[in-house]
Amino acid sequence: MSEAQLVGSDAKRDCQVVVTPAPSLEIEIKASNQRLLEPGIRAVVEKTASALGVSKAKIAIADRGALDYVISGRVEAALRLTFPELTSAIPRSIPRQASKRNRIRRSRLYAPGNNPRLLIGLELHGADCVLVDLEDSVPLSEKQVTRVLVKHLLAAVEFPEVWVRINPLDTYGRDDLAEILRGRPHGICLPKAESSADITSLSEEINKLETSYGIANGATYIMPIIETAKGVLHAEEICAADERVVVVSFGAEDFTRDVGAKRTVESLLFARSMIVAAAKTAGIQASDTVYSNLDDEKGLIAETKQARNLGFDGKGVINPRQIEPIHTVFSPTEQEIKEARQIVAAAEEAEKHGLGAIAIEGKMIDKPVLARARQTLELAALVNKGGS
Amino acid sequence: MKNVLGREIPERLGERKLRLFGGAFATTPSGRKASRPQKVVKLGENKVLSSIEQAIEKTGLSDGMTVSFHHSFRQGDHLVNQVIDTCARMGIKDLRIFPTALFPVHEPLIGHIENGVITRIEGSMNGPVGAFVSQGGKLKAPAVLRSHGGRWRSVEAGDVKIDVAFIGAPQADPYGNANGIYGKTPCGPISFSAVDAMYAERTVVVTNDLAPYPVYPFEIQQGWTDYVVVVDEIGDPDSIASGTLKITRSPTRLRIARLAADAVVASGYLKDGFNFQGGAGGISLAATKFVGEEMAKGDVVGGFAMGGGTKLIVDMLHQGTIRTILDGQAFDLAAVASLREDANHVLMDPGHYANYDSRGCSTYMLDAAFLGATEVDLDFNVNVNTHSDGLLLHGIGGHQDVASGSKMTVITIPTLRGRLPVIVDRVTTVTTPGEVVDVIVTERGIAVNPTREDLVERFRGAGLPVRALEEIKQEADAFTQPPRKPIFGDEVIALIEWRDGTIIDTVRRVAGWE
Numbered sequence: 001m002s003e004a005q006l007v008g009s010d011a012k013r014d015c016q017v018v019v020t021p022a023p024s025l026e027i028e029i030k031a032s033n034q035r036l037l038e039p040g041i042r043a044v045v046e047k048t049a050s051a052l053g054v055s056k057a058k059i060a061i062a063d064r065g066a067l068d069y070v071i072s073g074r075v076e077a078a079l080r081l082t083f084p085e086l087t088s089a090i091p092r093s094i095p096r097q098a099s100k101r102n103r104i105r106r107s108r109l110y111a112p113g114n115n116p117r118l119l120i121g122l123e124l125h126g127a128d129c130v131l132v133d134l135e136d137s138v139p140l141s142e143k144q145v146t147r148v149l150v151k152h153l154l155a156a157v158e159f160p161e162v163w164v165r166i167n168p169l170d171t172y173g174r175d176d177l178a179e180i181l182r183g184r185p186h187g188i189c190l191p192k193a194e195s196s197a198d199i200t201s202l203s204e205e206i207n208k209l210e211t212s213y214g215i216a217n218g219a220t221y222i223m224p225i226i227e228t229a230k231g232v233l234h235a236e237e238i239c240a241a242d243e244r245v246v247v248v249s250f251g252a253e254d255f256t257r258d259v260g261a262k263r264t265v266e267s268l269l270f271a272r273s274m275i276v277a278a279a280k281t282a283g284i285q286a287s288d289t290v291y292s293n294l295d296d297e298k299g300l301i302a303e304t305k306q307a308r309n310l311g312f313d314g315k316g317v318i319n320p321r322q323i324e325p326i327h328t329v330f331s332p333t334e335q336e337i338k339e340a341r342q343i344v345a346a347a348e349e350a351e352k353h354g355l356g357a358i359a360i361e362g363k364m365i366d367k368p369v370l371a372r373a374r375q376t377l378e379l380a381a382l383v384n385k386g387g388s
Numbered sequence: 389m390k391n392v393l394g395r396e397i398p399e400r401l402g403e404r405k406l407r408l409f410g411g412a413f414a415t416t417p418s419g420r421k422a423s424r425p426q427k428v429v430k431l432g433e434n435k436v437l438s439s440i441e442q443a444i445e446k447t448g449l450s451d452g453m454t455v456s457f458h459h460s461f462r463q464g465d466h467l468v469n470q471v472i473d474t475c476a477r478m479g480i481k482d483l484r485i486f487p488t489a490l491f492p493v494h495e496p497l498i499g500h501i502e503n504g505v506i507t508r509i510e511g512s513m514n515g516p517v518g519a520f521v522s523q524g525g526k527l528k529a530p531a532v533l534r535s536h537g538g539r540w541r542s543v544e545a546g547d548v549k550i551d552v553a554f555i556g557a558p559q560a561d562p563y564g565n566a567n568g569i570y571g572k573t574p575c576g577p578i579s580f581s582a583v584d585a586m587y588a589e590r591t592v593v594v595t596n597d598l599a600p601y602p603v604y605p606f607e608i609q610q611g612w613t614d615y616v617v618v619v620d621e622i623g624d625p626d627s628i629a630s631g632t633l634k635i636t637r638s639p640t641r642l643r644i645a646r647l648a649a650d651a652v653v654a655s656g657y658l659k660d661g662f663n664f665q666g667g668a669g670g671i672s673l674a675a676t677k678f679v680g681e682e683m684a685k686g687d688v689v690g691g692f693a694m695g696g697g698t699k700l701i702v703d704m705l706h707q708g709t710i711r712t713i714l715d716g717q718a719f720d721l722a723a724v725a726s727l728r729e730d731a732n733h734v735l736m737d738p739g740h741y742a743n744y745d746s747r748g749c750s751t752y753m754l755d756a757a758f759l760g761a762t763e764v765d766l767d768f769n770v771n772v773n774t775h776s777d778g779l780l781l782h783g784i785g786g787h788q789d790v791a792s793g794s795k796m797t798v799i800t801i802p803t804l805r806g807r808l809p810v811i812v813d814r815v816t817t818v819t820t821p822g823e824v825v826d827v828i829v830t831e832r833g834i835a836v837n838p839t840r841e842d843l844v845e846r847f848r849g850a851g852l853p854v855r856a857l858e859e860i861k862q863e864a865d866a867f868t869q870p871p872r873k874p875i876f877g878d879e880v881i882a883l884i885e886w887r888d889g890t891i892i893d894t895v896r897r898v899a900g901w902e
Binding site for chain 1: 639640642643776777804805806807808831832866867868869870871872873874901
């Protein structure tokens, strides 16, 4: 048994939990609105302890308005720190809607996995995908506790598409995977991807866990992040390494640091173009780096336009208010929609008449053009639905 | 007796026979308005006194009487505590106080309730005094809460007879003309007290800045004023912004504000001459800002804005997005400065703003309004007075008046505050009935009152996420175990008056817990 450690924080929407060994199960609760909240919090604590099979511990919890999944995540983490022999409690799993390989991914919204206040409502802002981070935004001392919290988040909330960025496999990545795959994210985001081997070892690890957790093999996607010089040069093999890879993204901050560049349009151009070419060769999507100056919407729109012009399909987002401008840039214009409609109509017409080739006003339409036109209309439909 | 909403209401409050709420516009008043005694101040008489003590002596303020105050200094008010402390020192007891609102700064009144100086309160209680009174057994009679318009009406109707009105005035002349926008410590409009000044047996203007005759604009007029007292301090204007005045940065709250603004755009009301009420909460401010941006984008010039003067709507006035601000209370000093400088930023008293028993009020000219809530229920009833723990912690403000008047009343709420659900099966207290609430906007979607099918169509047409309130509630409830509920006893802590003087609900003492 290790010494009692405090799990969580006294920030709003979080709670602090301390577990010590005791002859029986004792639960001590402090909350604002104690009389209203005490029974509900107790029920969550009891359920979590019982799922882990713990009956001899004192669990002290100080609540600051944490939701049930935060409380159960914190309690599980605290119990496992005190009793390292415990294995994961599998929380109630909501039915996870499957995603699609080529679904629209104009925006991927980042959130640090260790801050409950920033996790609340992540699914509501209209981002095409949400990405919960266990890597850069989580300090070493919180890695273990955070992956448990994120697992409980995944089990409690339905997302259109949710990814988890794990740590590299040679640090904490394997522990991250073992924990969070129980929450069935749509995909795993691998930082600092540098070779096809990085992807295949991740895929093998996921495969094992899918089997043991009863998840269909292959259901979990992979998003490599290319953010080193080596990664850029190996972009082609990374993108083509595994069926699970459906989108690749670019990390400009780490890349410029790695090569000793200043972040300018020119210094990123080679890497971005490489990544787009590699992605399109492999038939997957490419997603651009984040734009970190929150207050500069003009700069965000300019950089997003560059990315779109280069062939990217989406961009990283660090605050919900960046979503709308990015979606606008990645949404088709009236003219593009008009042309796409013509192409698709011509294709349908050709099919009806059993023609192999499609032509508009004598000009032949290639298959990729047709595919792109379909994608444009799909995007347009999403935008019309109020998809942003 | 049960009123039309099924809320149990006592038959009498002391000598006053209570009338039951029967619907937002069910009451047709009759009879004549109240009056005050005749009095003449003759040529050459001096009204200026040197202390509150002297004013108390001159007015004959004594045991069992009613004293009134305004809340224009909000959390910065110094006058209420000064007057009540002086009364206590002079051995006066059993007072009924009739403030427009009390704030946490008035916590010292608790001591005066305990020692019998104050035995009754009719007015809003924000914070500690409300929490104290909620414990039960503290006052001789239940407190009475009224809306801004409802308070004005109650004085005119003679429901409340004020013995002495004390009116803090940032600037006054020796003859009793006064306003709140000039002087050493301007706090914004003080005409919440205009009805007190007109109907009280005696009216005392208290100022820290006596200026040469005539002081104008005269929110308070010489013809109403018996005495003018000069003191060192009446309040601290830096504290009129009571903490609610920052545009929210919370992504969830910004989403609510965005949806609320989108709802206004989709409603069809947003066209030239659009009149709206902003409000001062973080979500309302953000929603107002977004609506302003949409107006500027669409080249729409609004008619008037109201709901408390803020820098935000002052900026809209300066940019030409709206033509006029009607201002009954200032929420920041930019609004006070604009009241002095901008001809189209107009002082307005609550009678003009919101009085039910009148030949017209400005809230009836509103197209849209953003309002908050501590709870809403599936019948669209809104509670702004109590929390789910049953404690009385907030006043009504203009909530009832604005919701009744506005063509589209939008309640903006997060579905959860901490672990507490905001959408409940039955609100702890009904402040405003569902019949005057059109739309509830949450971060999980927009619920439209079934009586507003027209809005449902417009919102759907604009791609807005219209959902049943019950569905939104279920989704939010899944995130927390339900809170324990208080069990209420028989003792009535407070009456919630509807703006027409009928009783819409009571607040009862918490007797136990489920």
